[in-house]
Amino acid sequence: MPLVEVDDLSVSFKQYTKGFKHKEVKVIHNLSFSINAGEIVAVVGSSGSGKSLLAHAILGILPRNANVSGTIHYDGKELTPSLQEKLRGKELAFVPQSVNFLNPLMEVEKQVRGALKGKDSFKTQKEIFEKYNLSTDVEKLYPFQLSGGMARRILVSTAVINKAKFIIADEPTPGLDQTVVKEALSSFKAFADNGTAVMFITHDIQSALSVADKIAVFYAGTTVEVAPVEDFTGSGERLRHPYSKALWRALPQNEFRPIPGSQPKGDELPRGCLFAPRCDMTTTECLEHLPEKRVLRNGMVRCIHAT
Numbered sequence: 001m002p003l004v005e006v007d008d009l010s011v012s013f014k015q016y017t018k019g020f021k022h023k024e025v026k027v028i029h030n031l032s033f034s035i036n037a038g039e040i041v042a043v044v045g046s047s048g049s050g051k052s053l054l055a056h057a058i059l060g061i062l063p064r065n066a067n068v069s070g071t072i073h074y075d076g077k078e079l080t081p082s083l084q085e086k087l088r089g090k091e092l093a094f095v096p097q098s099v100n101f102l103n104p105l106m107e108v109e110k111q112v113r114g115a116l117k118g119k120d121s122f123k124t125q126k127e128i129f130e131k132y133n134l135s136t137d138v139e140k141l142y143p144f145q146l147s148g149g150m151a152r153r154i155l156v157s158t159a160v161i162n163k164a165k166f167i168i169a170d171e172p173t174p175g176l177d178q179t180v181v182k183e184a185l186s187s188f189k190a191f192a193d194n195g196t197a198v199m200f201i202t203h204d205i206q207s208a209l210s211v212a213d214k215i216a217v218f219y220a221g222t223t224v225e226v227a228p229v230e231d232f233t234g235s236g237e238r239l240r241h242p243y244s245k246a247l248w249r250a251l252p253q254n255e256f257r258p259i260p261g262s263q264p265k266g267d268e269l270p271r272g273c274l275f276a277p278r279c280d281m282t283t284t285e286c287l288e289h290l291p292e293k294r295v296l297r298n299g300m301v302r303c304i305h306a307t
């Protein structure tokens with residue numbers, strides 16, 4: 001049984017246009033995702049494909065005006081708002097894209113200790129800070145005083161201290177120092193080896209491949225493919241979806257050929273397959289219905305032509 005199972009998740013926002021008119025903008029639709037204990041699943045896909053929103057949906061921190069449907073199960077139970085609140089920051093840990101998720105008015109040592117009470121909590125926190133190379137002066141700092149690398153180590157420490165069973169890491173766009181990236185990756189690996197499930201959102205397919213077990217490829221708010229990392233090889237012949245193949249081929253170390261066109265926006269989604277307007281395999285059937293997800297060669301795909 002997967003530790004976390006997201007089924008048919010849709011998220012939309014009402015957008016007000018002129019006067020009192022509004023339109024629904026669908027930012028995530030019919031999305032399915034699952035992860036097992038001890039597994040690292042990397043989530044890749046271009047900017048705006050819904051990666052962070054999936055993370056926020058699982059954690060229960062979507063903006064209040066979001067319309068959500070579908071189900072999320074955690075450890076066999078439905079992940080209701082009250083369960084999310086109970087687990088968030090403890091069993092469910094978040095290493096966010098931005099340090100803005102830390103409480104700006106609380107010293108970091110207090111945030112890291114969080115729910116932990118008693119004398120032992122100080123001792124544990126100090127041990128963990130030492131392990132993550134955070135000096136004692138860092139304890140009294142406020143989030144705005146932290147460097148990006150430090151903030152990340154603080155968040156990882158919080159996950160360790162709370163014995164997280166599921167960690168969601170949302171990487172910022174490229175530009176992050178390579179040593180910081182390496183450090184984060186090895187801490188995720190250590191977590192997974194201890195049975196924690198890690199969902200790792202990244203723009204860097206190469207670093208994803210170095211630690212993940214599976215890669216989930218997002219496009220325009222849905223999962224188009226889930227593939228074991230071994231399938232990202234050669235010219236992408238083992239991949240299932242034309243978008244994943246194109247994404248793989250577009251990498252600098254491969255053909256470095258960009259995919260023509262752009263991802264459709266949430267208020268102008270095509271009726272059929274979301275990738276159809278950019279795909280060279282498109283047939284009339286593709287233009288009619290959104291392809292159902294199906295299991296294919298130890299992975300998942302949403303494309304009627306995939307073999």
Ligand SMILES: Nc1ncnc2c1ncn2[C@@H]1O[C@H](COP(=O)(O)OP(=O)(O)OP(=O)(O)O)[C@@H](O)[C@H]1O
Binds near residue numbers: 013049052053266
């Ligand atoms: N509060 C909101 N109201 C309206 N639209 C939103 C809101 N939050 C996000 N969106 C839209 O939802 C889409 C998905 O956003 P999301 O942040 O999940 O993308 P992402 O895949 O994480 O991108 P990035 O790689 O840039 O972090 C985007 O088009 C974004 O503009």
Ligand code: NI
Binds near residue numbers: 051052053097170
């Ligand atoms: Ni994001």
